Amino acid sequence: MTAPRVRVSDEIAWATSQLAEVGVASPRADAEWLMCYVLRIDRGRLLIADDLSDDQAWSYRDLVARRRTRVPLQHLIGTAAFGPVDLAVGPGVFVPRPETEWLLEWAVAALTEVAHPVVVDLCSGSGALGIAVATLVPTARVLAVEKSADSWQWLNRNITACDVASRCRAVCADVTDAGATVAALAAVAGSGPGSRGAAPVADLVVSNPPYVPEGTGVAPEVGADPHAAVFAGDDGMSVITPMLALVGRLLRPGGRAGIEHDESTSARVLAAAAATGLFTEVAGHDDLTGRPRFVTMRRSR
Ligand SMILES: C[S@@+](CC[C@H](N)C(=O)[O-])C[C@H]1O[C@@H](n2cnc3c(N)ncnc32)[C@H](O)[C@@H]1O
Incomplete structure (x- = not known):
């Protein structure tokens, strides 16, 4: 039968x-x-x-x-599609989200201003933004900064698998500590992307940091992401506010930065960026549904 x-x-x-x-x-x-x-x-x-x-x-x-x-789909199939790349993901690393592609699109457009750009991806996780930029802009050199040792392993694995290792380096550092992160970046300068003697001088900084205010209701799948990858204090600003000083130190005069944020915190991010006194052209960006998604700025000359 x-x-x-x-x-x-x-x-x-x-x-x-x-x-x-x-x-x-x-x-x-x-x-x-x-x-x-x-x-x-x-x-x-x-x-x-x-x-x-x-x-x-x-x-x-x-x-x-x-x-x-409610195990995330990406954990079951082992990869997450992000822009032009498929990234390996699993327990210990944040699953890249499609909404971050808005920031990716802005970043790639911003890089048309520069011939051989140096790009820094802060809070890189699996490497989504940095690796996608390196893939879409073959002249770019990328430094990816991530604090979590577990995520850093995934990041390195993806840099190799996506074939961008010759132009992309991963650094394990805390972006809320500007001095330590600049020192960690300087330590890899001279051995690859971003090297111009000492600390890197970036043409562009991108970041999708943790930004959800503690206590916010989230989908069950978010429970599979590391807590520190998602939540950032009661106001969602515990990483972004100190990170802005680092952004100011890394960017060359005229260089640009784009930072993703929670739907509810656009005004806070705009105010925090303006309060540093380091940037001009501080502006908020919505997605097609009118949701505030990210804030951009240019380093003062
Ligand atoms: C929302 S996830 C985004 C990951 C990746 N950028 C993406 O778009 O998929 C935030 C990432 O920031 C990392 N992170 C959290 N606090 C950090 C800090 N103080 N310094 C560096 N990385 C940090 C987390 O481990 C996590 O990988």
Whole structure:
């Protein structure tokens, strides 16, 4: 007797309803990504995919069951797509979010002003912003700063896997301590990107730091991110405010910076940047839905 066929389309429809039932935000897309992972195919090939083998059907149902417990999709498939790159992610590192691509787009546009830019990515996590900039701007040299030793391991792994190691270095440092971070960056200067003798002189600083005010309600998946990657004190500013002094020290006169922030803290970030007295052109940016996403500034001359 032949085993009944397990159709890809039927399994995806079943998984979609399973995931919708527990409140997963994008149940159909998640069901499809998990199927692609099991079949080892691109999403564009799903429509013409064959039936599932027994083993594939078991694997798929196991993944759907785990996703129902709100394990992030990216932890299940081991990667997160960000701009032009796929980054390895898992426990111990923040999963890059699509909304940060707004800042990436701004950063790449800002770099058209500079021929061979030096870029610093503060609070780099998996390396999302720094590695994407290095990939999209082949003349850029990138320094990525991250405090967490666990995240730093993922960052180094992604720099190598994304083939940008010749132009990208990772530094383990605390961005709220400007002196220590400048010293750590100076220690890698001369051995690669950003070297101009001592500490790097940056044309552009980008940062998606922790910024969510403590106590804010978040989706269950956020529980898989390290707490210190997400939350930043009662007002969401415990990293951004001290980090602004470092941004001022790293940027050359006329250099630019873009910092992502919580929807609720745009006015605070604008005020904190202005209060340093180090920047001009301090401006807030919304996404297409009108949500405030990031603040940009230019180092005074
Ligand atoms: C919101 S995550 C963003 C990661 C990455 N930039 C991205 O967009 O996916 C913030 C990152 O900042 C790191 N971090 C938190 N406090 C820091 C500090 N004081 N100095 C350096 N990195 C810090 C966290 O470990 C985490 O990787």
